[in-house]
Amino acid sequence: MPYTAAHKQQTRARIVECARMLFNRYGYDNVSIDRVMEEAELTRGGFYNHFKSKEELFAAAVSSFLMGRGAQWRAEAGVDTSGPPRKAARQMLAGYLSRKHLGDLEGQCPMIALPSDVARASAEVQAAYQQLLVAMVSLFEGSLPGRRAAARQKALVLAALSVGGMVLARTLPSSKLAEDVREAAYKHGVKALG
Amino acid sequence: MPYTAAHKQQTRARIVECARMLFNRYGYDNVSIDRVMEEAELTRGGFYNHFKSKEELFAAAVSSFLMGRGAQWRAEAGVDTSGPPRKAARQMLAGYLSRKHLGDLEGQCPMIALPSDVARASAEVQAAYQQLLVAMVSLFEGSLPGRRAAARQKALVLAALSVGGMVLARTLPSSKLAEDVREAAYKHGVKALG
DNA sequence: TGTACATCAGTGAACGCGCGTTCACTGATGTAC
DNA sequence: TGTACATCAGTGAACGCGCGTTCACTGATGTAC
Numbered sequence: 001m002p003y004t005a006a007h008k009q010q011t012r013a014r015i016v017e018c019a020r021m022l023f024n025r026y027g028y029d030n031v032s033i034d035r036v037m038e039e040a041e042l043t044r045g046g047f048y049n050h051f052k053s054k055e056e057l058f059a060a061a062v063s064s065f066l067m068g069r070g071a072q073w074r075a076e077a078g079v080d081t082s083g084p085p086r087k088a089a090r091q092m093l094a095g096y097l098s099r100k101h102l103g104d105l106e107g108q109c110p111m112i113a114l115p116s117d118v119a120r121a122s123a124e125v126q127a128a129y130q131q132l133l134v135a136m137v138s139l140f141e142g143s144l145p146g147r148r149a150a151a152r153q154k155a156l157v158l159a160a161l162s163v164g165g166m167v168l169a170r171t172l173p174s175s176k177l178a179e180d181v182r183e184a185a186y187k188h189g190v191k192a193l194g
Numbered sequence: 195m196p197y198t199a200a201h202k203q204q205t206r207a208r209i210v211e212c213a214r215m216l217f218n219r220y221g222y223d224n225v226s227i228d229r230v231m232e233e234a235e236l237t238r239g240g241f242y243n244h245f246k247s248k249e250e251l252f253a254a255a256v257s258s259f260l261m262g263r264g265a266q267w268r269a270e271a272g273v274d275t276s277g278p279p280r281k282a283a284r285q286m287l288a289g290y291l292s293r294k295h296l297g298d299l300e301g302q303c304p305m306i307a308l309p310s311d312v313a314r315a316s317a318e319v320q321a322a323y324q325q326l327l328v329a330m331v332s333l334f335e336g337s338l339p340g341r342r343a344a345a346r347q348k349a350l351v352l353a354a355l356s357v358g359g360m361v362l363a364r365t366l367p368s369s370k371l372a373e374d375v376r377e378a379a380y381k382h383g384v385k386a387l388g
Numbered sequence: 389t390g391t392a393c394a395t396c397a398g399t400g401a402a403c404g405c406g407c408g409t410t411c412a413c414t415g416a417t418g419t420a421c
Numbered sequence: 422t423g424t425a426c427a428t429c430a431g432t433g434a435a436c437g438c439g440c441g442t443t444c445a446c447t448g449a450t451g452t453a454c
Binding site for chain 4: 390391392393394395396397398399400401403404405406407408409410411412413415416417418419420421
Binding site: 030113168175187 | 220221223224305307308309310311312313314317320321323324327328346347350351353354355356357358359361362364365366367369371374375378379381382
């Protein structure tokens with residue numbers, strides 16, 4: 001067998017990572033396969049050795065965030081999931097709703113960058129999006145005291161507030177309003193986490 | 195002057211309304227000018243008699259919701275802005291986070307349908323989006339008692355929660371989770387409104 | 389009241405361009421001997 | 422250890438197609454007489 005299996009895997013991962021960054025910044029429809037492959041220092045023809053369609057790449061790109069760039073994101077934001085859950089949740093909230101995260105077009109969470117793109121995409125892409133939400137909800141839920149049902153409900157609210165606040169802030173023209181929304185969501189979240 | 199000014203205005207309004215519905219359902223990039231004009235029972239060539247670019251149409255489509263389809267939306271949802279503000283805010287919240295609104299792809303609020311499209315569009319489009327948010331925040335803010343600053347902050351949180359809850363529910367595959375997010379956001383909103 | 393005219397909303401062919409995908413190929417590589 | 426070979430990751434030209442926009446035109450209409 002020429003080329004190792006690891007070599008192909010690495011190439012694939014490089015394509016996915018480039019796609020994730022470009023989709024995040026420009027949106028799914030505005031990024032061509034050519035552009036992704038060029039960014040990965042490859043030529044377009046090889047794309048279909050790795051993916052059966054552009055849509056499959058989309059799912060892989062969204063999905064990759066959790067363990068890939070998202071892990072780095074958590075490290076940079078100081079989110080320590082091995083410590084006390086309460087502390088981790090507070091760190092997550094602070095990092096997620098930070099001004100830094102708002103401005104990080106390529107590194108930001110795909111839940112913020114791509115909601116309407118995903119809403120119109122295949123079930124596979126939506127499933128990848130759901131993974132991200134489930135991870136966030138679980139982190140919040142695990143940090144909340146009291147009965148399970150109540151904690152889960154509160155965690156869902158915190159997730160909707162976090163993603164919603166950031167989506168709004170990203171969508172508005174850079175303005176005091178955008179900053180106010182982000183700030184208000186953060187402050188309310190901190191209070192709700194306790 | 196052949197054709198009345200009103201005639202041209204009406205044609206323009208028809209194009210904008212068709213565009214709003216199509217953008218809402220399929221997204222800005224997935225709807226061609228040809229498609230919009232066809233839906234409005236016109237041919238593509240006439241488009242540039244009314245708009246200088248597709249992007250200008252986008253801004254008009256988002257902007258049109260507030261006084262156009264949005265007014266109808268409020269009427270159907272039983273939102274009575276001429277009555278007590280408290281009551282109007284409760285009606286708005288119930289309508290906005292309703293299952294019916296979630297399923298209404300063409301008639302839904304553009305803040306839910308098009309956030310990432312708008313985030314990548316021109317400042318004019320983003321300004322139109324901001325109009326919608328300002329209207330919602332004002333409605334909530336006016337219904338909340340207490341000091342202005344606190345009421346405004348609470349109103350921003352309610353808007354982030356409402357839009358965020360619906361954006362997440364729309365983006366997830368139709369699942370229990372989507373329904374849970376919508377429900378949790380609604381229940382928390384009701385409590386926060388008081 | 390009836391008619392000729394000027395206006396401009398609307399038409400439809402055409403433009404250059406970039407898209408997702410296919411395909412015959414090339415050449416770097418791990419393996420068998 | 423050195424070499425011939427089979428594999429398949431990667432190449433780049435080509436495909437049909439739909440896009441946003443332009444433009445020379447047509448013909449329905451309100452107005453002047």
